[in-house]
Amino acid sequence: MRPLAYLAARLGLGALFLVAGALKLRDPYAFALEIANYQLFPALAPWLAAALPATEIVVGVALVAGPRPWARAGALAAALLLGAFTVAATSAVVRGVNISCGCFGADSGPVTWLTVARDVGLVALALWVYARPEPLPRWPSRRPGAASAAR
Amino acid sequence: MRLTFERPILARAAVLLLGGSLAGFGVHWLRPTSLSLAAFEPPTACQGTEEGGQPAFIEPDEATALCGQPDVTFADARPAAQYAEGHIADALHVPCEGAVSIAPAVGRRLESARLVVVYGQTSDEGAVTAEALRRRHPGASVRALRGGFPAWEARGFACAAGPCDECMASGPAGAAP
Numbered sequence: 601m602r603p604l605a606y607l608a609a610r611l612g613l614g615a616l617f618l619v620a621g622a623l624k625l626r627d628p629y630a631f632a633l634e635i636a637n638y639q640l641f642p643a644l645a646p647w648l649a650a651a652l653p654a655t656e657i658v659v660g661v662a663l664v665a666g667p668r669p670w671a672r673a674g675a676l677a678a679a680l681l682l683g684a685f686t687v688a689a690t691s692a693v694v695r696g697v698n699i700s701c702g703c704f705g706a707d708s709g710p711v712t713w714l715t716v717a718r719d720v721g722l723v724a725l726a727l728w729v730y731a732r733p734e735p736l737p738r739w740p741s742r743r744p745g746a747a748s749a750a751r
Numbered sequence: 752m753r754l755t756f757e758r759p760i761l762a763r764a765a766v767l768l769l770g771g772s773l774a775g776f777g778v779h780w781l782r783p784t785s786l787s788l789a790a791f792e793p794p795t796a797c798q799g800t801e802e803g804g805q806p807a808f809i810e811p812d813e814a815t816a817l818c819g820q821p822d823v824t825f826a827d828a829r830p831a832a833q834y835a836e837g838h839i840a841d842a843l844h845v846p847c848e849g850a851v852s853i854a855p856a857v858g859r860r861l862e863s864a865r866l867v868v869v870y871g872q873t874s875d876e877g878a879v880t881a882e883a884l885r886r887r888h889p890g891a892s893v894r895a896l897r898g899g900f901p902a903w904e905a906r907g908f909a910c911a912a913g914p915c916d917e918c919m920a921s922g923p924a925g926a927a928p
Binding site: 673676 | 753759763766770772775787
């Protein structure tokens, strides 16, 4: 059961990063505006808008398709990115800045405490994937006698 | 759950983050987009134009001579209901908020246009959206119609009615409240 939960968490997190990266990649200008709206480091907004989508896709690929050491590294990188997103979202909510979160590109809905809670949950999930490098579940072999030999 | 940070995994995570960032800059360099890393200016979004950022105006008589030219695009900055009631023939519906996040088909038309003429209900309404468009598409030539749509209509120039099907981002602009 545990290897399946690990696999689901790893693939789910990876798919989330792939989708988020791909959606942000569609319109870098709109994403740069979303970042600038956080009013944290507006001068960095275009640089982050250019770098983040591809980074998310690379991390997503590592989680979905990477060998185990790379998947763990992907989970750690995902936790770092999500940690940074959590800090930015918390700062926006605390300051009362009413902006779109930009989590999945333009028009992703407003930043609220729910966004912060979701990000915290995802950080915990990423750290769990990093800390529990379970072996992936094995498919039963089709070779005759392989199943009994494995026992 | 016990977290231990092993050096090989940390190194791989750094490779993923740095490699992803470099790939992002590579994609940005290869792909033509309206985002300029060095000269990015967030629009002052729909709250007035900054001093010095005021776009040039165009007179209705001059604009009508450009009407129908394939490389000139008219953009209507008024609310959807006003656009649906009547607008300059072939004008796109691009309200100021829409100037920031634009439907891909509209973005392509604006980027390929030699000149974009923006109008609102007043000169100022058109000018604010023109400024937002100018920042969104730094290479485009954008001018605001002096006197807005009333000035155009008063001269009896070509008009059309109905929603803008081309301007759909998540739904037809004409269907928006």
